[in-house]
């Protein structure tokens with residue numbers, strides 16, 4: 001997707017949002033705003049009014065007139081009720097670990113706003129405005145990444161959002177870390193005084209894991225595309241057999257994602273005649289089965305999207321306050337099992353792509369398998385060949401990153417444990433799964449960056465040993481583009497700067513691959 005494909009403003013009014021809209025907000029390509037539609041505001045108001053009436057007439061609402069979680073049996077005296085929401089974020093101020101990045105934090109704010117805009121959380125219009133104010137002025141709560149079990153949602157990390165709305169704790173604003181109160185004041189906003197239930201509404205949900213999942217989904221999509229292009233280049237590099245990606249062959253196995261991967265690679269290899277009589281009819285699995293590996297990710301992504309967007313477009317706190325039917329519904333929508341499962345699956349499929357690429361590089365650097373390419377893809381000829389080592393160390397690094405990515409695939413969702421005096425006795429661990437997925441993606445992007453260097457190197461060296469080798473236009477243009485970004489590795493040189501630049505290109509999705517198909 002190109003940048004100008006994003007609308008300038010994403011309006012929040014409870015209607016369904018897509019992953020791309022959250023990403024566009026997170027990356028600063030779109031602004032977020034509350035819908036000006038009077039019906040939307042009226043619906044929000046109706047929820048808040050209903051809660052007020054309920055308290056006047058009925059007097060008992062979980063988390064409003066009672067303590068939280070297992071402490072729901074504790075009655076809150078009326079004179080202390082107003083303080084209760086502030087206690088919620090205060091005692092949850094026990095996060096640790098790295099802080100979420102600005103991109104991640106914007107995504108969190110957008111996901112929480114999406115959930116509260118469903119109109120089922122009985123928050124005030126003022127609260128929504130304050131949340132939108134943070135996004136509008138790019139006031140970013142400092143949110144520690146660790147400390148959520150992912151059911152009761154992301155209570156602890158979201159307490160940092162709640163506190164900031166109330167002018168407490170710290171934010172990043174215009175690149176500077178400062179007290180939240182100062183940033184609010186300098187942007188013309190007042191600290192919020194939370195109404196009954198608003199602490200729970202803000203915190204008792206899945207916005208952190210959902211935000212991280214949106215970001216992971218999009219990065220995984222791009223990794224899959226790059227893996228197709230790199231595989232095609234590597235087939236050329238080792239003079240492999242393009243027939244492995246044949247259309248009739250893949251028609252026999254009706255996984256649409258796998259078929260799409262085969263079609264992409266096949267399209268990239270248009271100039272490669274199928275080697276019907278070559279001495280080696282079949283390439284090794286890391287090439288021949290590339291559609292079967294990348295295809296798992298491709299086929300799973302629509303399902304992951306469905307899980308992620310289902311969560312994104314949900315009211316995921318508790319209790320829900322339904323203003324039309326006038327119901328107070330106690331449930332467990334803060335349970336992030338769908339995100340946990342999506343992220344455990346995504347990290348597995350992505351790490352398998354890293355592993356595939358690592359195996360392809362192992363073929364390329366080894367003269368036993370590379371069909372005439374120089375050892376370690378060294379481009380140096382003549383006497384100086386002896387002291388030059390080509391991509392030897394790069395391949396070792398790729399193996400290290402791959403091993404670490406694979407190690408990270410242990411499912412988080414199976415590590416549920418009973419917590420909070422056995423009220424939260426089954427939890428999702430979705431936030432841990434999402435953080436794992438991002439770490440796997442980081443490592444895999446490093447692998448991909450290295451593979452860009454090696455794929456380009458391999459194609460050039462193949463041309464050297466096989467002067468009549470033809471490249472299709474797409475692959476030719478792409479290798480030409482890579483040549484602009486990274487010089488051929490000839491005399492030994494440190495490659496870390498090249499890697500950093502390429503990783504940045506990958507993160508910026510610098511290449512338009514397969515026209516979004």
Ligand SMILES: N[C@@H](Cc1ccc(O)cc1)C(=O)O
Pocket residue numbers: 068069070151152153155204318319334420
């Ligand atoms: N998620 C719990 C509420 C809760 C809130 C804060 C806690 O510290 C613990 C539990 C529920 O709705 O049942």
